[in-house]
Amino acid sequence: MADREHGYEVTVRWTGNTGPGTSGYKAYSRDTDITAAGKPTMIAASADPTFLGDAERWNPEEMLVASLSQCHMLSYLAVCSLKKVVVTAYEDVASGTMREERGGGGRFTEVVLRPVVTVAEEGMVAEATALHERAHAICFIANSVNFPVRHEPVIRVAGA
Known part of the structure; x- marks a missing residue:
């Protein structure tokens, strides 16, 4: 393409x-x-x-964190669907750290995504965990920033 x-x-x-x-x-x-x-x-x-x-x-800082979280989520759901990992719920409490510099200005030093993902079956947990790396690699927003975007996913099984 x-x-x-x-x-x-x-x-x-x-x-x-x-x-x-x-x-x-x-x-x-x-x-x-x-x-x-x-x-x-x-x-x-x-x-x-x-x-x-x-x-x-x-504020702009919150919107940047929200953009990174949403982009990761959308990328993750897409790769899960392609790999037949059935996600039934997804929630991320993301946080970002910005450091002000003397004399004005500043920059983000990192954003941490903490998605809690629920999958349909126990047999999907390992792949659901691994697919966060792929989602990160293809996230347009994460690829556009010059600071680390880390993810700390938790995978749950529906009904467990």
Whole structure:
């Protein structure tokens, strides 16, 4: 199959002008709305509360962790289906660590995915465990970041 390119477009709209705009660092809200054409759901976003954001809204760091988790899940479910491993439930409580640097800026140092996967039969556990490596290798988002993305899966058997 030939290489293909895919484009993705979202609109990020700042909604945090409380009147004086950015006349001072604390003079404005970090609130934004994230939308995409044809999508019914809008993501209400802000900065991390550490950076004067609204804790009730999504921040970019959380969305990055969520993107990595979702991409791994989708890749994993695909490879499981191809290998006849029947997944009946999947939940991931993922976490990311970001380090701030002196003088501003910062970077993620790692993201850890902790999927709890339920498979239909005991005989699927070993392959279900191994397929996390394949899913990681083909995850578009994990292949696009410059920090480690680790996974610590737990595999359960339905009804056990």
